[in-house]
Amino acid sequence: MAENSSQSPLNSAFQTAGDLGKFALKKGIDVALTAASGGTSKLLQLGAKSIKALSTLSALGGKKEDKDWFLILIGGGLLLFLIIIVTTTLSSFIQEGVNKIATTFRSGDNFIEVTKTVSPSKIENPDLNPEAVFTYTISITAKEKRLSDIDLSETFTVFKENSSRTLTPVHKELTGIAPLPRKIEEIKPRETKIFGYQIVLHPGLEDSVVSNNLTVKANKVEDSLVSKEVKVSATIVIGSPTGCFTFLGNWTEEEKSLELNAITKLLSNANYSNTLCKNPTKPIELIREQKCDFAHADSKNSKIFITNGSNCSSFRSEEIILYTLIHESGHIYSFRNSDKYRKFVNDVHSPFKEKIFLCSYPLGKRIDEDFPETIAIYLMNQYYPNHLWAGCGNKPINLQTDYPNHYNFIINNHIF
Amino acid sequence: MNFLKKYWLLIFLAFLATVLLIVKILLKTAQTLPVGENSWKGITPNISTKNELEKNLGQPINLEKKEEQTILYYPSENEDWPAEIYVSNKNNKVELIKNLNPFSNENYQYFINKFGPPNKELFGPHQGAGFSVFVFLDKGVAIVSNPESGIVLEVWYFSPTTLENFLKFFGKELTLTPTERF
Numbered sequence: 001m002a003e004n005s006s007q008s009p010l011n012s013a014f015q016t017a018g019d020l021g022k023f024a025l026k027k028g029i030d031v032a033l034t035a036a037s038g039g040t041s042k043l044l045q046l047g048a049k050s051i052k053a054l055s056t057l058s059a060l061g062g063k064k065e066d067k068d069w070f071l072i073l074i075g076g077g078l079l080l081f082l083i084i085i086v087t088t089t090l091s092s093f094i095q096e097g098v099n100k101i102a103t104t105f106r107s108g109d110n111f112i113e114v115t116k117t118v119s120p121s122k123i124e125n126p127d128l129n130p131e132a133v134f135t136y137t138i139s140i141t142a143k144e145k146r147l148s149d150i151d152l153s154e155t156f157t158v159f160k161e162n163s164s165r166t167l168t169p170v171h172k173e174l175t176g177i178a179p180l181p182r183k184i185e186e187i188k189p190r191e192t193k194i195f196g197y198q199i200v201l202h203p204g205l206e207d208s209v210v211s212n213n214l215t216v217k218a219n220k221v222e223d224s225l226v227s228k229e230v231k232v233s234a235t236i237v238i239g240s241p242t243g244c245f246t247f248l249g250n251w252t253e254e255e256k257s258l259e260l261n262a263i264t265k266l267l268s269n270a271n272y273s274n275t276l277c278k279n280p281t282k283p284i285e286l287i288r289e290q291k292c293d294f295a296h297a298d299s300k301n302s303k304i305f306i307t308n309g310s311n312c313s314s315f316r317s318e319e320i321i322l323y324t325l326i327h328e329s330g331h332i333y334s335f336r337n338s339d340k341y342r343k344f345v346n347d348v349h350s351p352f353k354e355k356i357f358l359c360s361y362p363l364g365k366r367i368d369e370d371f372p373e374t375i376a377i378y379l380m381n382q383y384y385p386n387h388l389w390a391g392c393g394n395k396p397i398n399l400q401t402d403y404p405n406h407y408n409f410i411i412n413n414h415i416f
Numbered sequence: 417m418n419f420l421k422k423y424w425l426l427i428f429l430a431f432l433a434t435v436l437l438i439v440k441i442l443l444k445t446a447q448t449l450p451v452g453e454n455s456w457k458g459i460t461p462n463i464s465t466k467n468e469l470e471k472n473l474g475q476p477i478n479l480e481k482k483e484e485q486t487i488l489y490y491p492s493e494n495e496d497w498p499a500e501i502y503v504s505n506k507n508n509k510v511e512l513i514k515n516l517n518p519f520s521n522e523n524y525q526y527f528i529n530k531f532g533p534p535n536k537e538l539f540g541p542h543q544g545a546g547f548s549v550f551v552f553l554d555k556g557v558a559i560v561s562n563p564e565s566g567i568v569l570e571v572w573y574f575s576p577t578t579l580e581n582f583l584k585f586f587g588k589e590l591t592l593t594p595t596e597r598f
Contacts, residue, residue, distance in 0.1 A: 295598065331544050339567065342567055346494070346519065351478075353496075369544060
């Protein structure tokens with residue numbers, strides 16, 4: 001599988017998440033200290049009163065050493081009391097943060113950057129009863145150039161038991177934050193617009209993934225009519241919705257959430273999903289490995305190993321997570337569907353055809369890698385058409401025009 | 417008795433001729449025996465020469481000259497895939513035939529029924545899709561197949577040999593254990 005060395009959206013996502021975390025922690029500490037300082041002033045007042053009382057006591061008589069010890073005891077007690085108040089306030093704040101997992105999903109190109117944060121991004125099945133409320137926060141940034149005539153559209157999809165359907169949840173407005181409009185007139189360079197809203201979900205969605213897909217299309221960049229489009233999806237995980245995939249190894253909740261986002265996209269394609277998952281007694285194991293390596297598949301044993309990526313900077317970006325999952329699932333697809341693989345061998349790689357391998361796969365020219373790569377690039381063209389691939393130059397791949405034999409194989413054999 | 421004495425030389429010569437005829441028939445049978453197993457369209461590795469190849473199959477549709485071998489491409493049962501015949505540049509003998517026909521009716525079980533279990537499973541270019549190279553060393557045949565689906569992508573014909581020589585001469589890109597597919 002290939003990785004784009006020039007882009008690392010997840011790094012930025014993590015940085016942002018980290019910044020948000022730091023901000024939240026700082027805010028929490030501020031709140032705690034404010035609360036504590038409120039308490040402290042009262043305590044100090046109390047302390048002052050005690051000292052005044054002691055002075056009175058001193059005036060009335062008694063040894064000086066006894067008074068010193070009495071003062072140390074009172075001061076120490078007050079200090080202890082103060083520490084208890086601060087730590088209790090702080091720990092209750094952190095606990096609340098842990099219970100409400102928010103995940104930020106990010107996408108962008110050279111012109112637009114879009115992030116979408118959903119909170120909570122994971123709930124258990126009983127939390128749906130009687131209803132569960134989710135908050136979405138969207139930020140849209142114009143990078144270097146002015147964007148205008150911007151269209152926004154979004155859809156909600158529920159993925160459950162290897163099939164998907166659209167959903168129209170009830171929306172609620174958030175106080176102090178603008179709801180997501182259908183159109184934005186203009187975003188100035190380096191300006192960020194922030195929107196937000198809530199949705200309400202009810203029982204019936206147990207063990208599912210609710211995916212929100214937002215498309216931001218700027219019809220004008222500066223004065224040019226060349227349109228630029230960015231899509232971002234944010235997913236809510238309810239219960240354990242893994243389709244024919246199962247998680248093994250040390251996955252964090254955030255990594256799982258990002259991976260489920262990719263699973264949802266992959267399995268939303270009915271033909272592929274039905275063919276890939278036609279052996280339900282043997283689920284596909286997604287095994288998390290903390291290694292600086294390429295992901296790999298053991299197709300015979302239905303295993304996919306997910307690593308940090310060859311450069312090992314972090315867990316993969318949303319785009320690379322999807323690409324990796326599709327490519328590796330393609331190995332299992334080819335093993336479980338040899339007839340499709342032999343058709344690929346014959347239709348795309350026979351000596352009478354042009355023997356071309358996709359440029360996006362960096363580890364050699366092999367037919368058994370070109371097959372999953374074809375599946376991956378076809379789907380990536382749908383979700384991230386502007387993605388740049390190391391090894392393919394500065395131009396995104398268009399499977400249909402750049403590799404017609406590969407594209408025709410996908411279409412003629414109804415892979416998706 | 418007089419007949420034997422009179423014509424002993426003639427009888428001896430007739431007996432000798434019969435013996436020679438039987439020996440010749442036996443030798444011919446022994447020579448043609450492997451043709452049915454490791455030959456393709458009457459061409460047998462290590463026996464057929466380039467001249468015989470061109471005499472039997474005509475001119476190749478394509479030709480690729482390499483340092484030690486020349487690959488000659490001939491039409492096969494599959495119109496999309498020509499067969500590859502590797503001929504030694506040293507002695508002009510056919511060394512290896514690769515019949516690449518992903519839509520052959522001969523499946524994995526066909527070869528198992530014919531040759532028994534393979535001597536070795538090796539791993540090569542189609543490993544990522546579950547296809548291994550199954551070698552029948554004493555028969556001079558190898559197949560590229562996925563046993564679960566039974567599909568056979570390629571059939572290779574070579575002169576019966578040892579595993580070591582097979583890997584050295586015909587399976588340089590093959591491995592004894594699976595490699596990770598990325």
